[in-house]
Amino acid sequence: EPEVTQTPSHQVTQMGQEVILRCVPISNHLYFYWYRQILGQKVEFLVSFYNNEISEKSEIFDDQFSVERPDGSNFTLKIRSTKLEDSAMYFCASKPRQGPNYGYTFGSGTRLTVV
């Protein structure tokens, strides 16, 4: 079964450093999303991305965050200057173009720890 792949599985970084979280969505999917989950809290929407531009973003997704699809396969989330409160699980998800009402396929996540 096709999978959304995320790397790394765990990233530890110092406060103020830049991090890039990587995702390889399913090959025929064209809609991409980032969500995050702080330990013990709900899964929260960050941003959606289609046709090389942001479709929607949440209040969490401020100027410190950016997304990019640098090539035909990768989808990245960059945090420019990490804060302690950015520590969370970050999940990438995707949906196929031909099925707007299909469910999301989520990756297994990247655990980001900011120290």
Add this chain to the structure above:
Amino acid sequence: DAKTTQPPSMDCAEGRAANLPCNHSTISGNEYVYWYRQIHSQGPQYIIHGLKNNETNEMASLIITEDRKSSTLILPHATLRDTAVYYCIVSKGYQKVTFGIGTKLQVIP
């Protein structure tokens, strides 16, 4: 805020059917009902979705009431590996989904 209401926790004996309820009284006509689950801190896993008809796949069955204001996810023979948090979500198209706290299902041996 999530547009659904679920009990925070449920127990189910292994081998029995697990019936997880969800209220979505403000669902609009073109919104679907989706169910996902999350095991530990893994990524949410899609289970099933439906608009108004009952649906069944290899994982579960989804029963939606005629007025579409509530639904039930049925895991016909729960196993220990079905222990997870189950999320009921209403959404349409490619819009973002809003996760609530879900139902923590504990399958008991």
